[in-house]
Amino acid sequence: MESVLPELRSMWWESGMRARASAGLLAVFAELPRLVGQALRISWRADRTRTSVVAAATISAGVMAAFGLLATQRILVELFAGGPTPDRVTAALPALALLAAATALRAGMGIATGYAQNGLSPRVSREVERGLFEVSTQVRLDAFDEDAFADDMERASRGTESATGLVQGVMNLFAGLVSLLAVTVAVIVIHPLLLIALLVATLPNAWASLRAGHQRYQTYTAGSVRRRRLWLLHRLMAERASAPELRSYGLRGFLLDQYDRVMNVETDIQIALARKVTTTTSVGSMIGGLATGAVYVLLGILLLDGQIPLAAAATCVLAVQAAQRSLTTVTLQMDRIYTEGQHFGDYRGFMTRATAYLPRVVGGAAVTPLEEVAVRGVSLRYPDRDTPAVNDVTLTIRAGQTVAFVGENGSGKTTLAGMIAALRTPSEGRIEWNGRALSEWDPDGLRARIAVVTQEYHKWPFTAATNIAIGDTETAPQRDRIELAARRAVAHGMIRDLPHGYETLLDRTFADGQDLSGGQWQRITAARGFLREAELLIMDEPSSALDPRAEDALFQAIRDRQGKATTILITHRLANVRHADRIFVLDHGILTEAGTHDELITAGGRYADLFSLQAAGYANRN
Numbered sequence: 001m002e003s004v005l006p007e008l009r010s011m012w013w014e015s016g017m018r019a020r021a022s023a024g025l026l027a028v029f030a031e032l033p034r035l036v037g038q039a040l041r042i043s044w045r046a047d048r049t050r051t052s053v054v055a056a057a058t059i060s061a062g063v064m065a066a067f068g069l070l071a072t073q074r075i076l077v078e079l080f081a082g083g084p085t086p087d088r089v090t091a092a093l094p095a096l097a098l099l100a101a102a103t104a105l106r107a108g109m110g111i112a113t114g115y116a117q118n119g120l121s122p123r124v125s126r127e128v129e130r131g132l133f134e135v136s137t138q139v140r141l142d143a144f145d146e147d148a149f150a151d152d153m154e155r156a157s158r159g160t161e162s163a164t165g166l167v168q169g170v171m172n173l174f175a176g177l178v179s180l181l182a183v184t185v186a187v188i189v190i191h192p193l194l195l196i197a198l199l200v201a202t203l204p205n206a207w208a209s210l211r212a213g214h215q216r217y218q219t220y221t222a223g224s225v226r227r228r229r230l231w232l233l234h235r236l237m238a239e240r241a242s243a244p245e246l247r248s249y250g251l252r253g254f255l256l257d258q259y260d261r262v263m264n265v266e267t268d269i270q271i272a273l274a275r276k277v278t279t280t281t282s283v284g285s286m287i288g289g290l291a292t293g294a295v296y297v298l299l300g301i302l303l304l305d306g307q308i309p310l311a312a313a314a315t316c317v318l319a320v321q322a323a324q325r326s327l328t329t330v331t332l333q334m335d336r337i338y339t340e341g342q343h344f345g346d347y348r349g350f351m352t353r354a355t356a357y358l359p360r361v362v363g364g365a366a367v368t369p370l371e372e373v374a375v376r377g378v379s380l381r382y383p384d385r386d387t388p389a390v391n392d393v394t395l396t397i398r399a400g401q402t403v404a405f406v407g408e409n410g411s412g413k414t415t416l417a418g419m420i421a422a423l424r425t426p427s428e429g430r431i432e433w434n435g436r437a438l439s440e441w442d443p444d445g446l447r448a449r450i451a452v453v454t455q456e457y458h459k460w461p462f463t464a465a466t467n468i469a470i471g472d473t474e475t476a477p478q479r480d481r482i483e484l485a486a487r488r489a490v491a492h493g494m495i496r497d498l499p500h501g502y503e504t505l506l507d508r509t510f511a512d513g514q515d516l517s518g519g520q521w522q523r524i525t526a527a528r529g530f531l532r533e534a535e536l537l538i539m540d541e542p543s544s545a546l547d548p549r550a551e552d553a554l555f556q557a558i559r560d561r562q563g564k565a566t567t568i569l570i571t572h573r574l575a576n577v578r579h580a581d582r583i584f585v586l587d588h589g590i591l592t593e594a595g596t597h598d599e600l601i602t603a604g605g606r607y608a609d610l611f612s613l614q615a616a617g618y619a620n621r622n
């Protein structure tokens with residue numbers, strides 16, 4: 001097989017890194033104030049007490065650091081003074097006590113900051129994540145038809161994780177800046193000339209580490225295509241979903257070969273980049289080393305010249321070391337804030353854009369029991385599709401009827417049913433419930449009266465009982481109702497045979513979890529639809545995976561509703577729609593035929609063709 005994986009779309013989780021790699025240092029500085037402001041606002045909203053504790057403790061720790069340096073200088077002055085050693089030590093004792101106190105207090109503040117930050121992170125995370133889920137569970141279904149929306153939401157999820165990183169980054173940056181400031185103040189107090197030494201020692205280092213950070217991000221993004229392909233290959237070779245076909249088609253060699261190609265490709269670029277980064281970091285370290293050397297020379301000159309005392313020079317060496325440490329923190333945190341800030345920007349952007357997709361309803365009339373559903377000149381066009389999926393359809397369904405939508409694949413049956421269930425909004429025309437547009441009724445009231453069993457049902461990772469009970473979350477789950485629904489959907493016996501019966505967890509990813517066959521899952525989803533005894537039940541391909549006996553029993557249960565409740569049935573097994581009160585035939589989104597089975601057979605149209613084709617399949621066994 002001669003094939004190389006095409007490039008995947010760029011991944012949302014890399015956008016922050018990419019932004020940082022292409023941003024110049026000035027851009028990073030320019031964006032910092034806005035990002036810091038955002039971080040402080042989220043932190044304050046999530047937990048005011050802890051935010052205040054972190055701020056107060058960080059400032060106090062900085063003040064203690066300055067005191068510590070001043071005390072150190074005092075100690076050195078006393079120790080370097082003339083006179084017998086015991087006297088000098090005794091003279092240094094008060095300053096020593098002050099240093100011990102400042103160090104202990106600083107450590108205490110560090111502990112307080114640690115505790116407060118640890119408590120703050122989960123709260124920030126919760127605040128941001130909850131906001132996202134509130135929106136993501138509320139947006140209209142058609143939002144998911146937009147390609148950009150799903151991508152946008154994925155990026156926003158990454159953004160929620162970044163919120164804690166952003167807040168932590170800002171707090172660490174703050175701590176770094178405070179201690180840098182403390183060192184500067186202490187140095188100026190000891191001797192103003194020492195400030196020059198401090199600047200010489202720290203500025204080149206700061207530049208070098210910001211540049212090195214930039215290169216690190218560039219290296220990362222240069223490898224991103226390779227990583228994306230590896231990520232895909234990893235999933236294909238290690239996940240459960242692809243495991244059966246991987247074996248049955250013998251894809252092992254093919255995939256391993258793809259892996260080797262991906263691993264080999266781009267190696268040259270990686271090596272070239274690695275060289276570049278090594279050069280920069282080496283130059284950075286050289287500049288840093290030279291600067292530190294220059295400081296010592298400068299201190300020596302000042303000492304010899306009698307400008308500063310020995311104690312001050314020694315303290316300056318300590319101060320330079322402390323300042324360099326703080327500066328490393330500051331530059332690292334600036335990179336981090338910028339990167340996380342881009343992801344958090346995705347989150348904020350999504351939250352703003354998503355408001356356009358929130359349901360527009362305000363209130364709505366209390367829903368009256370179903371008398372009639374009328375579809376009037378309804379069309380729906382999916383984004384980026386030339387032809388409408390449903391094209392100017394008009395039909396009426398009366399309460400108590402069982403109607404069927406039939407037609408070939410892609411003829412618009414599911415789309416039409418989705419609009420009747422108020423899950424999708426027509427692009428043109430309107431759908432009425434008892435003579436009033438769906439949008440004018442209370443949406444919760446409508447939802448309570450309509451049950452939908454979808455073709456692409458979801459396997460919820462809950463127990464069998466819960467998988468049925470979620471068909472009606474308004475009432476407390478009652479075992480007898482669940483069992484009754486399961487019996488109607490021919491699921492009761494099969495659930496009883498599971499290791500823990502109704503309490504069996506239906507997800508293999510959990511300990512003791514079980515998986516079901518396609519047909520067994522379909523029975524469970526049908527039971528979910530029956531549970532609520534909805535006035536309008538929409539069943540989209542409810543029997544495609546059922547064995548003949550289960551299928552027959554399910555359609556018997558659907559027929560039992562006839563005359564009592566309304567059912568819309570979508571199925572390709574035309575034998576099952578013979579009893580429907582009305583059959584609507586769709587072709588390329590257009591309603592082409594409508595009538596009872598007998599009427600449509602007599603008319604000899606598309607339905608009659610499809611029906612006789614299927615019937616012939618059963619009749620001619622050879």
Ligand SMILES: Nc1ncnc2c1ncn2[C@@H]1O[C@H](COP(=O)(O)OP(=O)(O)OP(=O)(O)O)[C@@H](O)[C@H]1O
Nearest residue numbers: 145382383385389408409410411412413414415416
């Ligand atoms: N979310 C979507 N985005 C874009 N196009 C879609 C989407 N869902 C369906 N379509 C397109 O709309 C048309 C109608 O699809 P629909 O699912 O309503 O058909 P159907 O009659 O239910 O088909 P089937 O018998 O295969 O279930 C098809 O051409 C399909 O490709």
